[in-house]
Amino acid sequence: MSRRLTLSLLLGASIACTPNPDMTAERGAAIFPDIDSVDFVHQASDVPVDEAVQYGRLPNGLRYAVKSNDTPTKTASLLMRIDAGSLDETDETRGLAHFLEHMAFNGSEAIPEGEMIKRLERLGLAFGADTNASTSFDQTIYQLELPDVADELLDEALFIFRETAERLTLDPEAIDDERGIILAEKRARNSPSFRALVASIGFQTQGTMLVDRLPIGTVETIESVTPEQFRAFYDAQYRPEDTMIVLVGDRPAEQLVQKIEAAFADWNNETAAVADASLGDIAFDRPRYGAFFDPEVSNFISLSTITSRKPDSETRDTIENRAEALPIYLANAMLNRRLSKRVRSGEASYTSAGVSVSPLFDSAEIAGLSVSAEPDRLRTGFIEAERILRQALDHGFTQAELNEQIANARKSWEIAVQTAPTRRTPSLSRQILSHFASETVFSTPETGLALFEDAVADVTLADTETALREAWEALQRAPQLYLQSDTVVETPEQWLEALLSESRSTSLQPAAEALEAAFAYEDWGTPGVVSERGYIEDIGLTTVRFENGVMLNMKPTDFQKDVIRIGVDVGSGTAWQPQDDPGFVIQMNAIMGASGLGAHTADEIRTLTAGSSASVGRGFGFRAMGLTGTVTPEDLDLQFKLLAAYLTDPAFREETQKAFKSRIRANWSKIDSTPSGAASIEIPPVITSGHWRSVHPTEEELLDIDMDAIRRWYDDNVRNGAIEIGIVGDFDVDSMIERVAKTFGALPGPRADVRDIPERSLDQVFPDGRRRPYEFTHAGEPDTGMLRVFWPSTGHGDELRRRQIGMLTTVMRLELTDVLREEEGATYSPSAYRSTSELTPDYGYVAVSMEAAPDELNRLTDVVETVMAKLATEGVSDDMFDRAIKPTLENLETSLENNGYWFGVIDNAQTRPDTLDSHRTRDETYQSMTAADLSAVAAELFDPDKAVRFHIMPEG
Numbered sequence: 039m040s041r042r043l044t045l046s047l048l049l050g051a052s053i054a055c056t057p058n059p060d061m062t063a064e065r066g067a068a069i070f071p072d073i074d075s076v077d078f079v080h081q082a083s084d085v086p087v088d089e090a091v092q093y094g095r096l097p098n099g100l101r102y103a104v105k106s107n108d109t110p111t112k113t114a115s116l117l118m119r120i121d122a123g124s125l126d127e128t129d130e131t132r133g134l135a136h137f138l139e140h141m142a143f144n145g146s147e148a149i150p151e152g153e154m155i156k157r158l159e160r161l162g163l164a165f166g167a168d169t170n171a172s173t174s175f176d177q178t179i180y181q182l183e184l185p186d187v188a189d190e191l192l193d194e195a196l197f198i199f200r201e202t203a204e205r206l207t208l209d210p211e212a213i214d215d216e217r218g219i220i221l222a223e224k225r226a227r228n229s230p231s232f233r234a235l236v237a238s239i240g241f242q243t244q245g246t247m248l249v250d251r252l253p254i255g256t257v258e259t260i261e262s263v264t265p266e267q268f269r270a271f272y273d274a275q276y277r278p279e280d281t282m283i284v285l286v287g288d289r290p291a292e293q294l295v296q297k298i299e300a301a302f303a304d305w306n307n308e309t310a311a312v313a314d315a316s317l318g319d320i321a322f323d324r325p326r327y328g329a330f331f332d333p334e335v336s337n338f339i340s341l342s343t344i345t346s347r348k349p350d351s352e353t354r355d356t357i358e359n360r361a362e363a364l365p366i367y368l369a370n371a372m373l374n375r376r377l378s379k380r381v382r383s384g385e386a387s388y389t390s391a392g393v394s395v396s397p398l399f400d401s402a403e404i405a406g407l408s409v410s411a412e413p414d415r416l417r418t419g420f421i422e423a424e425r426i427l428r429q430a431l432d433h434g435f436t437q438a439e440l441n442e443q444i445a446n447a448r449k450s451w452e453i454a455v456q457t458a459p460t461r462r463t464p465s466l467s468r469q470i471l472s473h474f475a476s477e478t479v480f481s482t483p484e485t486g487l488a489l490f491e492d493a494v495a496d497v498t499l500a501d502t503e504t505a506l507r508e509a510w511e512a513l514q515r516a517p518q519l520y521l522q523s524d525t526v527v528e529t530p531e532q533w534l535e536a537l538l539s540e541s542r543s544t545s546l547q548p549a550a551e552a553l554e555a556a557f558a559y560e561d562w563g564t565p566g567v568v569s570e571r572g573y574i575e576d577i578g579l580t581t582v583r584f585e586n587g588v589m590l591n592m593k594p595t596d597f598q599k600d601v602i603r604i605g606v607d608v609g610s611g612t613a614w615q616p617q618d619d620p621g622f623v624i625q626m627n628a629i630m631g632a633s634g635l636g637a638h639t640a641d642e643i644r645t646l647t648a649g650s651s652a653s654v655g656r657g658f659g660f661r662a663m664g665l666t667g668t669v670t671p672e673d674l675d676l677q678f679k680l681l682a683a684y685l686t687d688p689a690f691r692e693e694t695q696k697a698f699k700s701r702i703r704a705n706w707s708k709i710d711s712t713p714s715g716a717a718s719i720e721i722p723p724v725i726t727s728g729h730w731r732s733v734h735p736t737e738e739e740l741l742d743i744d745m746d747a748i749r750r751w752y753d754d755n756v757r758n759g760a761i762e763i764g765i766v767g768d769f770d771v772d773s774m775i776e777r778v779a780k781t782f783g784a785l786p787g788p789r790a791d792v793r794d795i796p797e798r799s800l801d802q803v804f805p806d807g808r809r810r811p812y813e814f815t816h817a818g819e820p821d822t823g824m825l826r827v828f829w830p831s832t833g834h835g836d837e838l839r840r841r842q843i844g845m846l847t848t849v850m851r852l853e854l855t856d857v858l859r860e861e862e863g864a865t866y867s868p869s870a871y872r873s874t875s876e877l878t879p880d881y882g883y884v885a886v887s888m889e890a891a892p893d894e895l896n897r898l899t900d901v902v903e904t905v906m907a908k909l910a911t912e913g914v915s916d917d918m919f920d921r922a923i924k925p926t927l928e929n930l931e932t933s934l935e936n937n938g939y940w941f942g943v944i945d946n947a948q949t950r951p952d953t954l955d956s957h958r959t960r961d962e963t964y965q966s967m968t969a970a971d972l973s974a975v976a977a978e979l980f981d982p983d984k985a986v987r988f989h990i991m992p993e994g
Contacts, residue, residue: 073354073477077101084357085479085489091470092291099279100302103470103480104294105286109460109597110935114184114192114287114294115467118199119475121282122275123176124253125315131267133255136173137213137220138272142180143171144212146201151212154198158182159852159921161191162928173253175399177475183464185928187289196301199283203276204305210265217260219859224254226867226889228819229712230334234522241328241520242344242398246317273309278302282474286467320402321346322516329521329530334711334817336704337413339420340520341427341538342406343512347397355478361493365505366395368497371443372435373506376426376549379641382632384693387411388419389700393427395509405509412704413525421541431510433548434503444494445649451490453651454483456600456670524708557646557676558637559683566783568775577954579944580771582778586787589762590778591947592771597935600670602767605945606681606782607662609759609790612731613799615658616751621735623658626748628698631656633689643680652677654684660877661795663756671769674777682781686757690749699741706737708817713824713889713990716816721988724812725828725883727803760792761785764945766937792949795877802881804830804986811899811987823892824990825899828885829906829979831872835879837956839975841963846972846979847872847884848922849914853905854886858898876952884979895989903982910980913973923967930961 071082077095080087087093091105124135145151155169162185163169171180180202182195240249283302285294322344352359373393380386388411398404407427411419473480519534527533570583582590615622634640647653652673655666665684669677710716722732761782765774811825833839850870858868868888875882886906890898914922933939943957 070354070356073350078474079355079477080479080481083355083479085355085360086481086485088480088482088485090291090482091480092295094295096278096299096303098303098306099277100281100283100305101474102283102285102295102298103474104284104291104298105466105470106289106291106294107286107461107463107466108288109462110288110932112185112187112288113463113932114187114195114285114289115464116182116184116195116199116287117284117467117471118180118203119282119284119471120178120180120203120276121176121280121314122178122271123174124251124255125175125247125317126275126312127251127255127271129250130259131263131271132251132259133220133253134259134263134267134271135178135275136253136255137216137260137263138206138268139171139173139178139180140216140220141206141208141213141268142202144216145207145209147205147207148201149198151207151209154201156917156921158198160917160924161194162186162924164925175248175251175253179471184287185925185932187287192287192289192294192297193301196297200301200305203278203281203302204307206272208265208268208272213263213265213268220255220260221257222890223867224257224260225819225822225891227254228822230332230818231336231711234330234332234335237328237330238340238520238522241326242342242404242518243317243320243401244322244326246320246401248317248399273307274312277307277309277311278305279311282471284467284471284474286463286470288463317399317401319346320344320398322518323512324515325517325519325535327519327521327531327534329523329527329534331523331526333524334708335522335524336410336708337416337523337525338408338410339416339522339534339537340406340408340518341420341424341513342404342518342520343510343516344398344402344404344518345512345516347400347402353397357489360489361496364490364493365497365501366509368440368443368447369430369435369502369506369509370395371446372439372502373427373430375439375443375644376430377423380422380426381697382639382641382694384691384696386419386697387415387422387700389697389704391419391423391426403509405513410704412700413523415700416523417537420537424538424541425544425546427510428542429546429549430503431507431513432546435499436549436551437499438552438554440497440499440502442645442648444497447490448487448494449649449651451483451487453600453670455487457598458483460597460599460601552645555638555642555646557679559635559679559687562679562682562781562784564784565776565779566785568779568783574947574954576958577944577947579947579954581948582775583948584779584783584787586783586785587760587789587791588778588782588785588787589760589948590765590775590782591763591944592765592769592774593940593944594769594771595767595937595940597937598768600768601937602669602671602674602765602769603937603941604667604669604677604681605764605941606665606685607659607760607762607764607946608665608685609663609756610793611659611662613660613795614755614793615731616747617730617798619739619747620730620733621740621742622748622751624735624740625698625743626751627657628701629690629694629743629745629748630688630752632694632697633691635683636687636689637683639689639691647676647680650676652680654680656684660799662759662762674769674774675780678777678781682785685761686785688752690745690752692745695743695745698743702737702740706740710815710817712818713816713822715818716814716990717824717826717887717988720812720814720990721826724805724988725986726881727805729802731799732802759790760949761789762792762946762949764941764947766941766944800878800881802878804828804881804883807981807984808986809982811895811989813989813991815991815993817993820992820994821891822889823895823992824887824889824988825895825902826885826887826988826990827899827902827906828883828986828988829981830984831874831882831884831979832880834874834882835876837876837952837959838963840874840876841960842967842971842975843872843874843882843884843979845922845926845964845967846914846975848926849909849918849972849976850884850886850906852918852921853909854888854902857905858888858901892991895991899987899989903985906976906980907982909973909976911977914969914976916969919969919972923964926964930964 076082095101143154377391391409393407395405409420409423566584569585572581580592650673651670719734726732847870854868872884
């Protein structure tokens with residue numbers, strides 16, 4: 039079987055996927071085949087496998103899993119897993135597994151170098167979205183999302199995977215060309231936070247080679263690894279017996295199996311196999327202390343115990359072990375609830391804290407508490423969190439806490455069962471492969487719910503408390519403390535030891551029983567009356583207007599069974615924010631988001647909605663405040679009551695300021711620790727000619743909160759504003775109208791009409807062109823810079839032009855990838871994007887962005903402008919246009935089976951009927967678009983005298 043070296047939680051296997059509704063087997067000793075003696079883990083487990091998945095193994099050892107699935111129709115998801123990763127490398131070949139993944143797109147016996155990605159794009163697969171790969175410590179995964187299941191495309195996709203698995207040419211010149219791309223990727227990923235992560239992993243796994251086997255490798259080995267080493271690794275590691283293919287799609291499973299057999303049955307590898315690498319056991323039976331300092335990192339302290347892994351008999355995926363894992367899952371959930379409750383109440387000195395108990399690869403068990411805080415409150419915050427942990431260890435939990443978490447877990451399983459018939463193909467393929475890699479059984483949600491109910495029936499409060507104490511058994515004798523800080527602490531070992539001693543010096547009392555409250559928003563008065571009702575047949579849209587002016591737009595779909603998406607747009611949005619207060623919207627979102635309702639705190643709402651799918655998200659868009667929720671049918675009444683309550687009775691609690699200010703003080707000054715972060719601060723004011731909405735607030739401005747001003751603004755701009763509700767999903771229209779009538783329809787009216795956007799929000803002006811780049815600095819790594827180039831564009835009130843500009847940015851990205859990545863090897867991922875809006879037809883831009891070595895920015899800026907000038911003068915080639923447009927055309931039909939797409943079409947159908955027209959013209963616009971159309975736009979846009987250039991350089 040495959041190595042189980044991923045950082046998945048044990049409970050992820052036992053609570054997050056799988057069961058037979060009739061499964062009520064007695065727990066007790068059971069005898070199973072050894073995992074290494076079977077082809078798939080379900081053959082050595084009593085957990086029922088999902089019988090809709092067809093598993094098999096070819097005579098050459100290659101394994102596969104296929105499933106027929108028609109959501110979305112006519113599509114397929116194809117994954118190939120190679121059981122080889124960075125742990126299989128040597129000191130001299132660090133990074134080779136990831137490097138080899140890159141080489142998979144650089145030519146094989148039948149596909150010339152540089153043609154594989156282009157070939158896929160011509161078939162309608164967009165690189166990144168549909169075509170991708172990843173390398174980790176123990177595996178390499180290749181991914182193709184197929185927009186069609188015709189024989190031609192399925193055969194081509196499997197042929198490409200076969201070429202990747204056995205027939206890569208690994209040309210020496212191609213390897214040399216790719217070195218720069220790998221180094222650019224390494225440079226792009228390097229940051230203070232990444233180095234901090236590496237240091238933390240090094241502390242936790244001290245004595246192993248893990249931290250020396252990061253998949254990205256080292257500069258020295260990337261520059262020196264030889265073609266011979268590539269060939270040796272490829273031949274030894276890419277083998278049929280170490281390969282797993284997952285294919286899920288809208289074809290009968292038997293046909294999918296036949297396709298795999300035809301593509302891979304004759305693959306043989308005569309090279310001698312090599313043994314899998316192993317980290318060995320990790321355990322620390324003494325106190326240890328570690329630290330990492332960097333002025334650009336966040337501040338946290340972790341307290342953990344790292345003990346020997348459990349015996350295989352206790353970790354393999356069986357019904358008994360799933361049941362044994364449930365108490366610690368519930369204990370962690372209760373403890374995390376206590377920790378977060380203190381933050382929401384404004385009592386915590388920490389900004390966030392959490393606990394977990396999980397395997398550390400296959401080498402150890404780790405129980406950990408992590409506490410984040412602003413620098414001068416880190417000690418106090420850690421003491422508070424450590425005492426909450428110790429209080430639970432000493433005195434346990436309450437039955438009310440346990441009941442809440444059981445209700446939440448049960449609801450998650452019930453939703454999984456309800457929505458199972460319309461699970462989407464890409465998600466299914468990844469779940470199946472993830473279970474294979476982690477050696478857990480992929481079973482049905484019905485099985486998961488049945489096993490959960492069977493196990494939870496026997497779980498007591500004492501079980502959860504015992505499980506928590508067992509997990510933290512080594513805490514007294516072998517605490518592992520780790521400090522990450524932006525301020526150097528002298529003698530951090532002594533500092534941490536003293537901190538833990540201080541925290542432990544106080545004895546603790548049991549937690550108080552929480553008082554149960556009744557939901558305060560049940561009755562909304564006399565239901566509203568419908569004054570208008572219409573039906574738009576080509577959209578399948580029912581529109582309703584109530585006498586109080588509330589507007590309702592509804593489109594029933596069957597794409598996701600028992601899933602209903604609701605959005606409520608109310609009043610005014612950020613276009614009306616105070617012009618002289620750049621931090622106002624950030625403050626308002628944070629304060630209102632944490633304050634809950636007038637009658638209930640945010641924490642009380644979590645308790646009141648336990649076991650329910652009802653919840654409310656809130657945010658302020660440009661036009662309006664938005665309230666959102668995704669819910670199952672049985673919770674619709676509660677969902678609408680909550681939505682109406684969040685509109686009519688929002689709280690503005692003073693105590694929520696404390697947590698907000700703590701987060702700002704802890705993190706705001708570090709935004710410029712990466713080039714992209716610095717760009718987000720410095721570029722918007724320039725590119726809008728100093729428009730007030732683009733100003734980045736200072737820390738001082740964010741900390742200066744005027745609660746009365748927030749209340750007044752809400753009352754003046756939102757509370758009594760226009761209401762438009764959009765609903766998409768699996769529901770009955772008449773029943774939905776009744777529910778809305780009882781809540782939003784019952785509100786006082788008439789509601790205000792939708793307002794015109796204030797002119798002051800629309801007066802953004804693109805700056806004059808400038809040949810010399812603006813230069814700004816970032817506080818991150820000295821070997822990383824960023825360049826961005828902007829060209830002005832106008833006429834965005836024209837939907838056709840907006841779509842042409844959008845497609846042109848795809849062409850820009852492909853051209854830059856061909857030149858800068860494939861030819862130059864200078865950057866990992868050049869991007870192109872646009873800003874277009876019908877609100878500002880005279881303002882907009884297209885832009886290019888990429889990270890690169892600082893001393894390369896001037897040259898690469900010239901390269902970018904040369905590429906754009908060529909587009910402007912020579913136009914878009916037919917082949918490039920085909921590569922750009924084909925994935926979009928292939929996605930048109932698939933998008934029509936997506937609730938998210940339809941929500942964007944109908945949510946504002948009454949106030950913005952142009953969204954309906956946009957949908958109606960979409961297919962014809964893209965199907966009739968030509969290379970000549972994009973060439974004309976490029977000739978107009980790419981004037982070097984109008985471009986504005988930016989270089990983000992490292993400090994110093």
